[in-house]
Amino acid sequence: MVQTARVALENASLQYDRLYSYRVPEGMSLLAGCRVTVPFGAGNRTRLGIAMEVSQEEGEGLKSLSSVVDTAPLLNGELLGLARWLRENTFCCYYDAVRTLLPPGMGVDLRYTYELSREPQEALTLEGDQKRIIEYLQGRGKPVREETLLAALGLAADSPCLQDLCRAGILLKSQEARQKILDGRQVMVRLEDGIQELSDVTAKITAKQRDVVQLLCETGEASVKEVCYFAAVGRTVIERLEKAHIVRCFTREIYRTSYQAPAQSDPAEIQLSEEQQQACGTLCQLYDTGEAKGALLYGVTGSGKTEVFLRVIRHVLDSGRGAIVLVPEISLTPQTAARFRRYFGEDVAVLHSSLSMSERMDEWKRIKNGKARIAVGTRSAVFAPVEHLGLIVMDEEQESSYKSEKSPRYHARDVARIRAAHHKALLLLASATPSIESYFRACQGKYTLVSLKNRYGNAKLPDVHILDMATQGLTAVGDCLSAELAQELQAALDRGEQSILLLNRRGFHTLIKCAVCGTVAYCPNCSVALTYHSANGHFMCHYCGHGEPAASSLCPQCGSKFRRFSGVGTQKVQEELEKLFPKARILRMDMDTTMARDSHERMLGDFAAGKYDIMIGTQMVAKGLDFPNVTLVGILSADASLYAQDYRSFERAFSLFTQVVGRSGRAEKPGRAFIQTFTPENPVIELAASQDYPAFYQEEIASRKIHLYPPFCDMMGIGFSGPDQKEVAQAARTFLEHLVESAKTGYPDMPLRVLGPCESQIARIAGKYRWRMVVKCVANARFRQFLREQVEWYCGQKEWKRVAVYIDPRCESSL
DSSP, X not given: OEEEEEEEETTOOGGGOSOEEEEOOXXXXXXTTXXXXXXXXXXXXXXXXXXXXXXXXXXXXXXXXXXXXXXXXXXXXXXXXXXXXXXXXXXXXXXXXXXXXXXXGGOEEEEEEXXXXXXXXXXXXXXXXXXXXXXXXXXXXXXEEHHHHHHHHTOOTTOSHHHHHHHTTSEEEEEEEEESSOXXXXXXXXXXXXXXXXXXXXXXXXXXXXXXXXXXXXXXXXXXXXXXXXXXXXXXXXXXHHHTTSXXXXXXXXXXXXXXXXXXXXXXXXXXXHHHHHHHHHHHHHHHTXXXXXXXXXXXXXXXXXXXXXHHXXXXXXXXXXXXXXXXXXXXXXXXXHHHHHHHGGGEEEEOTTSOHHHHHHHHHHHHXXXXXXXXXXXXXXXXXXXXXXXXXXXXXXXXXXXXXSSSOOBHHHHHHHHHHHHTOEEEEEESSOOHHHHHHHHHTSSEEEEEOXXXXXXXXXXXXXXXXXXXXXXTTOSSSBHHHHHHHHHHHHTTOEEEEEOSOOSSBSEEEETTTOOBOBOSSSSSBOEEETTTTEEEOTTTOOEEETTTOOOTTTOOOOEEEEOOOHHHHHHHHHHHOTTSOEEEESTTTSOXXXXXXXXXXXXHTTSOSEEEESGGGSSSOOOTTEEEEEESOTHHHHSOSSTTHHHHHHHHHHHHHTTSSOSSSOOEEEEEESXXXXXXXXXXXXXXXXXXXXXXXXXXXXXXXXXXXXXXXXXXXXXXXXXXXXXXXXXXXXXXXXXXXXXXXXXXXXEEEEEEEEEEETTEEEEEEEEEEOOSHHHHHHHHHHHHHHHTOGGGTTSEEEEETTOOSOO
């Protein structure tokens, strides 16, 4: 019996994705969760992998591991199990799941180095490139990286010279695994053992050296920079003390983070309303059972859900456990993180994609090492390595941003449910507009429903007015704002109050036509119309990023340079506002203005400080934000959200309208909201205006039941993409034929409804044509096994190698 490891390999295709067994060489220390390098395939090419299991078994015929990359496991048993769950439930590969669990900076580059194994006598007889290689390495006198060597000598990557010299024993090839982002390090100084005060130094030292020793006697240890500053000496003084064995220099890992503030308040100081106290008591009781529990905190906008979170988290921390708090948008993270740090200080770590890779890696390490017990972040923060997890909070749990649209296609709510079950923790979902599925589970008793029906303090829900744009007059300077809404904006400005306007479409004009032949300007790579952006003077594609200068763009049909513009984006609204209110300070927040690092935090901070009067933005301004001086909200184009090709379109529209209306009147000042629409009779708009979620839920759940949509079934999407339209269509039809035949013969009792296949709503993106089908099913282990069999069969068909297939385990479109 020998020690063996079962390894998941990086970049394995779905067809060959499995755990491969390797022998652990004697003397090599290995634990499950460590990354390793292994020889793979007939050519024994080095591959990176992770040890999923380590055990004792027969090792005959097994290859040996090449090296161990990590000195300690990156993933513990729970997270390794979560990687297996992701593979089984989202149809991804093992290492794709592992990569999702780790911060981006933890990636490893595998590099090769070459050095002379000896002074080669054969070099006298070598010629050409081989002789040049020997001479170059002799001149360097140390190992040289492969890419450096090839570039210096102008050799091709597939040149056989290096391999020939290695086989002849002249060159020694070594492998180097280098972490992409290195740990943050700080050089520290302390006195040598046995020296506790100045009199313990027996060697003769200078006055400056004496100052250094005296400083270290008082402080114990300090960084080199601190010693140089406070003792007013140069680095040379420290180096000479080290040579005299009076001080010792060492390195210490430091965490790179822009947030380092102590706690300023105690959550116990928060004054809760009677309703909040009841909610907090119920949630703490659920947590104290010591069992895995789920709760849905349903509260109207402005009811004080965050204050309840803070008190419950304090209760969890006092019991010795940690918490994860998820928010749906990066724009919400700065405000949420600042609020939590106010109460919990450095016990809070932040994880989201706007941080640099080094900062994300260090925040992840702080959590893993127990330096921070609260992780706050967007979707990926659900994987935070909190050891003793007691609570997971999902704020605005209905948001679609919690669902990943690339492999692995997981939903954070599903992952949170798995982690809560493992840790026997409390899963707390919260929203003013819960998802239909979550509210359904609460009505069934699977979640405990906790309600906050009133706004906090004296705040009242805003008065909502529905403006029929078919009868409303427009302003004199454009077609974005109704005259009534413009008057309300002016009144708010006169009172010194702030306003928020929502338009969920960025750009300036959203439709560009040829003025001569009427041809619409489309992206050459996608089945999407281009959008005009005034900020850069380009026609832009919002899917692949294609752009072309507006000034020189010609109609592809007739060659005319004259264009007709229509449609409205956030840039157009900003221009109209600047003309209507020349003295107003206007802030635009959309993807174009928030690309810079820390832009969300800076812009929202400026708006909160009163530096702007009006904020116009996309859905990132619609939810979770709390500005006491905002008394007016306007939804400029409600109809665009209502009629999407998606069975959730009404649910999403109701949520968006309710959330943005809820930004108004959150303090003492009364709020007003205006919804501009051409269909004022639509019940979704009327229910959102009245903030009546229970009534909306009753209508929506009845429709879902009649038409068999979740939560009354599961829906899995199967997508196909490739460069040739006919090939993609035929691959989708062939897959369907095989799926139907396999279901009839092997799974005749399995209930299935298949819709499609057909072209996707956007038939082409980035040069790839797309088809899809939807399967209504019961997504249990048996069905997942059936579907995996179909995918593995498809991947084995060489005729479809140019058409990729993917599985979406939570399809949210009827087709």
